[in-house]
Amino acid sequence: MNDTLIVVPTYNEKDNVRDVAKAVFNGIPAADMLFADDNSPDGTGRLLDEMAAADPRVHVLHREGKQGLGRAYIAGFKWALERHYEFIFEMDADFSHDPRDIPRIREAAQSADLALGSRYVGGIRVINWPLSRLILSRGAGAYVHVITGMPFTDPTGGFKCFRRAVLEAIDLDRIRSNGYSFQIEMTHTTWMLGFRIVDVPITFEERRSGQSKMSSDIVREALWMVWKLLFRCGLRRKPRATHPRSVAAGGTP
Ligand SMILES: Nc1nc2c(ncn2[C@@H]2O[C@H](COP(=O)(O)OP(=O)(O)O)[C@@H](O)[C@H]2O)c(=O)[nH]1
Ligand SMILES: [Mg+2]
Numbered sequence: 001m002n003d004t005l006i007v008v009p010t011y012n013e014k015d016n017v018r019d020v021a022k023a024v025f026n027g028i029p030a031a032d033m034l035f036a037d038d039n040s041p042d043g044t045g046r047l048l049d050e051m052a053a054a055d056p057r058v059h060v061l062h063r064e065g066k067q068g069l070g071r072a073y074i075a076g077f078k079w080a081l082e083r084h085y086e087f088i089f090e091m092d093a094d095f096s097h098d099p100r101d102i103p104r105i106r107e108a109a110q111s112a113d114l115a116l117g118s119r120y121v122g123g124i125r126v127i128n129w130p131l132s133r134l135i136l137s138r139g140a141g142a143y144v145h146v147i148t149g150m151p152f153t154d155p156t157g158g159f160k161c162f163r164r165a166v167l168e169a170i171d172l173d174r175i176r177s178n179g180y181s182f183q184i185e186m187t188h189t190t191w192m193l194g195f196r197i198v199d200v201p202i203t204f205e206e207r208r209s210g211q212s213k214m215s216s217d218i219v220r221e222a223l224w225m226v227w228k229l230l231f232r233c234g235l236r237r238k239p240r241a242t243h244p245r246s247v248a249a250g251g252t253p
Contacts, residue, residue, distance in 0.1 A: 009072035023099035036072035070182035094207035097159040113195035117159030117202035128206040149237030179218030181225035194243035
C-alpha cells in the first residue's frame with residue numbers, strides 16, 4: 001500500500017491531467033493521486049475516469065460544480081484520512097508545481113509535520129510571471145508575516161506535504177477559505193497547533209496551457225482572512241507549545 005497521496009484539484013485542466021500524472025509517477029512510482037474535479041465543463045472529469053480505469057493509483061472525486069480550490073482540497077483531505085495515507089500533498093494540475101520536486105518535499109516531510117514548497121527561500125524562483133503578479137505574491141507574504149508573525153517565506157504557496165497527524169488535528173470543517181487564503185489558513189492553523197513546518201526550495205512556473213482562476217475576489221478574501229486568523233487565536237503571534245503528535249515531540253512514527 002502506498003503511503004503517499006498527491007491531491008490535485010482540477011477545473012478545466014483536460015490538456016494537463018494526463019501529462020501531470022505521468023510526470024508524478026515518473027518521480028515517485030509508489031504514490032497514489034487523487035484528482036478533485038468540480039465538474040469541469042471541458043470534460044476533465046471524463047478523462048480522469050479513463051485514467052483511473054487504466055491505473056489503480058489514480059482516483060477521482062467528482063464534485064457537483066465549481067466551489068473553489070479550498071473546498072476541493074478539504075474533500076480530498078477527508079478522503080485521504082478515511083484511508084491509510086501518511087504523506088498527503090497539495091499540488092496544482094497546471095505544471096506550475098514541478099512534479100519532479102515531489103521526492104524532495106517528501107524527504108523533507110520525514111522530519112517535519114508540514115513541508116512547504118517555497119518560491120522565495122534563498123532567492124526568487126518564479127518563471128514567466130508578470131512583475132505585477134510577483135509583487136502581489138511577495139506583498140501578500142510580507143503582509144501575512146507582519147500581521148500574524150508567521151515566519152515562513154511563501155505562505156500563499158500551494159505545493160506542500162502534510163503529515164497525517166496534522167490533518168487529523170485540524171478541524172477541517174472550520175477551514176472556510178478558498179483561494180490564496182486557503183493556503184495561508186492551512187499553514188497558520190498547522191503552525192499555531194504547534195507542528196513543525198519546514199521550507200523547501202521549489203521553482204514555480206506559470207501555466208503553459210489552460211487559464212488561471214485567480215481573481216480580485218481571491219485577493220480580497222486573503223486580505224480579510226489574515227486578520228481573522230490573528231483574532232481567532234486571541235492576537236497570539238506564535239504557537240504556545242509543540243503539539244504532542246508533532247515529529248518534534250516524537251509523536252508521529
Ligand atoms: N476543483 C477545483 N479546482 C480548482 C478550482 N479553481 C482552481 N482549481 C485548480 O487549482 C489549481 C490552481 O489554480 P490556478 O487557476 O492555476 O491558480 P493560479 O495558479 O493561482 O493562477 C489548478 O489545478 C486548478 O485547476 C475550483 O474551483 N475547483
Ligand atoms: Mg496555476
